[in-house]
Amino acid sequence: MKTAIVYYSQHHGNTKKLIDAIAAQYEFTLIDAAQTASVFLEDYDRIGFASGVYYSKFHKSVLQIAEQDLPHNKAVFFLYTYGAKKDGYTKSIAEVVRKKSARILGEFGCPGLDTFGPFKLVGGIAKGHPSQEDCDGAVRFYGSLPS
Numbered sequence: 154m155k156t157a158i159v160y161y162s163q164h165h166g167n168t169k170k171l172i173d174a175i176a177a178q179y180e181f182t183l184i185d186a187a188q189t190a191s192v193f194l195e196d197y198d199r200i201g202f203a204s205g206v207y208y209s210k211f212h213k214s215v216l217q218i219a220e221q222d223l224p225h226n227k228a229v230f231f232l233y234t235y236g237a238k239k240d241g242y243t244k245s246i247a248e249v250v251r252k253k254s255a256r257i258l259g260e261f262g263c264p265g266l267d268t269f270g271p272f273k274l275v276g277g278i279a280k281g282h283p284s285q286e287d288c289d290g291a292v293r294f295y296g297s298l299p300s
């Protein structure tokens with residue numbers, strides 16, 4: 154079972170914290186969408202897409218790699234962090250992978266420190282997140298994915 158995670162985590166490295174917690178217990182290939190224009194994903198059985206939420210979506214670099222490089226009929230999962238909880242943050246990435254007939258295994262999202270725009274004035278929202286509990290939740294989620 155080979156797994157790759159394609160991620161973007163630039164605001165505060167919040168999403169990367171979840172990934173690092175998972176990487177402490179499991180082996181997978183990590184691909185930074187900010188450093189890569191395209192990737193070869195054919196060899197992987199499971200592909201995770203991970204991102205901070207930017208304007209209610211996964212970052213465009215992750216969406217673009219999914220659009221360009223996700224082979225058809227793969228098993229995929231989503232990991233994300235957000236400043237304020239709201240439904241629909243995985244809608245756009247789900248739409249992209251569905252076009253590739255992907256099987257969506259599940260998703261895990263949690264808060265992540267957000268100092269964007271006016272939130273900076275109050276020291277940010279979702280302070281202290283991802284917390285240890287959030288990271289543990291991400292590890293449990295990963296461990297529960299079907300192999």
Ligand SMILES: Cc1cc2nc3c(=O)[nH]c(=O)nc-3n(C[C@H](O)[C@H](O)[C@H](O)COP(=O)(O)O)c2cc1C
Nearest residue numbers: 162163164165166167168205206208209236237265
């Ligand atoms: C430009 C920008 C736009 C954002 N848009 C949203 C948003 O629409 N909804 C939300 O809940 N958080 C939003 N956030 C907050 C981030 O999703 C949150 O801080 C996330 O944990 C960042 O992840 P990262 O550190 O892995 O990049 C935004 C942050 C930035 C910098």
